[in-house]
Amino acid sequence: MSDIKVHAVNRNMYGVNSYLITSDNEAMIIDTPFDPFDTKAYDSLLLLSGAEVKYIIYTHGHYDHIGGSDTARLHYKNAKHIAHELEVEYFTDASLNLSGLFGENITLTKPDATFKDNDTFTLGSHTFKVIHTPGHSKGGVCFYTEGHLFSGDTIFSMGVGRTDFKGSNTEDLEKSIKEKIFTLPNETLIYAGHGEYGTTLKQRKSFGI
Numbered sequence: 469m470s471d472i473k474v475h476a477v478n479r480n481m482y483g484v485n486s487y488l489i490t491s492d493n494e495a496m497i498i499d500t501p502f503d504p505f506d507t508k509a510y511d512s513l514l515l516l517s518g519a520e521v522k523y524i525i526y527t528h529g530h531y532d533h534i535g536g537s538d539t540a541r542l543h544y545k546n547a548k549h550i551a552h553e554l555e556v557e558y559f560t561d562a563s564l565n566l567s568g569l570f571g572e573n574i575t576l577t578k579p580d581a582t583f584k585d586n587d588t589f590t591l592g593s594h595t596f597k598v599i600h601t602p603g604h605s606k607g608g609v610c611f612y613t614e615g616h617l618f619s620g621d622t623i624f625s626m627g628v629g630r631t632d633f634k635g636s637n638t639e640d641l642e643k644s645i646k647e648k649i650f651t652l653p654n655e656t657l658i659y660a661g662h663g664e665y666g667t668t669l670k671q672r673k674s675f676g677i
């Protein structure tokens with residue numbers, strides 16, 4: 469079985485890491501930063517791999533991570549958009565997705581389907597698990613496949629997501645990290661929603677919460 473390939477596409481003024489993942493001839497995009505959503509950056513990688521985008525999935529619904537979703541929807545017509553069930557309303561509520569705070573008022577098409585905790589899905593020959601990690605936002609999730617964790621804004625290579633937003637909760641975030649992230653295998657690589665990526669969980673744990 470060939471390993472998944474992970475490409476980071478760093479976008480927008482907030483420095484969001486979006487990831488294009490391929491396994492065999494299937495691809496998925498994690499988060500769609502706006503400003504604008506640059507399909508070219510993904511298309512050149514897709515051309516090299518010959519893979520087609522099957523899913524566009526969201527770690528959470530803050531506008532810096534979802535703002536490009538309608539552009540992505542038009543460009544990758546066969547892709548299914550999926551977010552956690554508690555995060556759907558972020559797509560249509562500019563105050564929840566925080567764009568209202570920054571005077572942008574971004575509202576978007578709702579996802580085509582929803583995830584809940586422990587759901588699994590396949591990409592090529594690999595299975596991914598949805599880990600619900602509330603705290604930074606109500607329906608925030610991480611995606612796990614053996615050796616890789618896509619952690620959104622739940623946890624970064626040094627630090628954790630902010631909990632001073634509407635829908636955030638500090639205790640929930642600590643519980644999510646302690647019980648659901650720090651219990652994964654130590655050699656897991658963390659691909660965070662901002663900043664550095666590729667840190668091992670073992671390194672990250674030594675930094676604490």
Ligand SMILES: [Zn+2]
Pocket residue numbers: 528530604621
């Ligand atoms: Zn966020």
Ligand SMILES: [Zn+2]
Pocket residue numbers: 484530532533621661662
């Ligand atoms: Zn973010």
